[in-house]
Amino acid sequence: MDKLIHGTAADDTVRVVAAVATKTVEEVVSRHGLSPTATAALGRTLIGAALLGATQKDFDRLTIKLESDGPIGGIVAEARPSGALRGYVKNALAELPANGNGKFDVGGAVGAGTFFVIRESGFGLGLHNAPYVGSVPIQTGEIGDDLAFYLAKSEQIPSAVLLGVLLKNTEPFVAAAGGVLVQMLPGANEHIITMIEDTIAHAPHLTSVIGDGAGPEELAALVLGEIEFKKLGEREIGFECTCSQERAITMVEALGRDDVHSMLDDDKGAAMTCGFCGADYKVSEAELAAILERISRA
Numbered sequence: 001m002d003k004l005i006h007g008t009a010a011d012d013t014v015r016v017v018a019a020v021a022t023k024t025v026e027e028v029v030s031r032h033g034l035s036p037t038a039t040a041a042l043g044r045t046l047i048g049a050a051l052l053g054a055t056q057k058d059f060d061r062l063t064i065k066l067e068s069d070g071p072i073g074g075i076v077a078e079a080r081p082s083g084a085l086r087g088y089v090k091n092a093l094a095e096l097p098a099n100g101n102g103k104f105d106v107g108g109a110v111g112a113g114t115f116f117v118i119r120e121s122g123f124g125l126g127l128h129n130a131p132y133v134g135s136v137p138i139q140t141g142e143i144g145d146d147l148a149f150y151l152a153k154s155e156q157i158p159s160a161v162l163l164g165v166l167l168k169n170t171e172p173f174v175a176a177a178g179g180v181l182v183q184m185l186p187g188a189n190e191h192i193i194t195m196i197e198d199t200i201a202h203a204p205h206l207t208s209v210i211g212d213g214a215g216p217e218e219l220a221a222l223v224l225g226e227i228e229f230k231k232l233g234e235r236e237i238g239f240e241c242t243c244s245q246e247r248a249i250t251m252v253e254a255l256g257r258d259d260v261h262s263m264l265d266d267d268k269g270a271a272m273t274c275g276f277c278g279a280d281y282k283v284s285e286a287e288l289a290a291i292l293e294r295i296s297r298a
């Protein structure tokens with residue numbers, strides 16, 4: 001499993017969340033068969049969701065969603081408090097040539113549009129709390145910049161966000177992935193902010209440090225430099241989907257009598273694929289008949 005840590009520095013005026021997510025992004029590639037640029041885009045978004053989730057209390061699901069006009073067609077990344085992550089891009093094979101810096105052109109693949117953060121709570125209590133939805137226009141589409149802009153604009157928290165996915169040519173194709181989120185809390189002084197900005201500007205690439213074996217503690221140190229980090233907690237993170245045969249049946253049932261009838265009579269069953277993880281589900285004739293019986297009783 002990958003690991004995420006969170007903590008503070010400079011007398012609790014700076015919050016730091018850091019994660020290594022190499023295995024998570026490997027799993028995403030193998031499940032969705034993503035192009036390299038789509039891998040970088042979805043990987044960064046999932047890591048961003050994990051980091052943001054670690055700064056929030058009392059939610060059941062936190063989603064970062066990009067609705068945009070680039071070839072990737074949109075991104076969805078979900079994080080749960082347990083550390084479970086899942087997500088997808090609309091066009092898994094979208095690919096562009098590297099940009100001028102020789103990096104994946106994630107910004108070009110994403111294009112222009114809107115960056116959303118959606119926070120849902122109350123699932124376990126059977127409450128139907130209205131989800132919290134915040135949004136900002138996409139800035140560069142490089143994900144880290146957009147998350148930092150969202151935090152500054154929508155939540156008024158000056159933040160630095162570093163997200164990195166480094167790929168290789170051989171399976172499992174992901175050499176290193178991870179991220180760091182640094183937030184300036186009320187009371188953070190200018191001197192500390194300047195020191196951190198300077199440290200980040202001169203820090204080596206996140207993914208090269210992770211590739212050399214660094215854990216999240218080293219990533220926190222990478223952005224804090226000489227400032228001491230106080231670790232407050234850690235958790236495992238990893239790719240995990242919530243789909244199941246039971247949920248597949250519930251979805252079919254929600255389609256209503258006519259659709260279920262035609263699945264039974266014409267198709268002799270139903271098949272569907274989970275968009276989040278690629279798992280295939282088959283609903284048998286017997287299950288369809290049972291669904292119809294439940295619908296007619298209701």
Ligand SMILES: [Zn+2]
Pocket residue numbers: 241242243274275276277278279
């Ligand atoms: Zn699934």
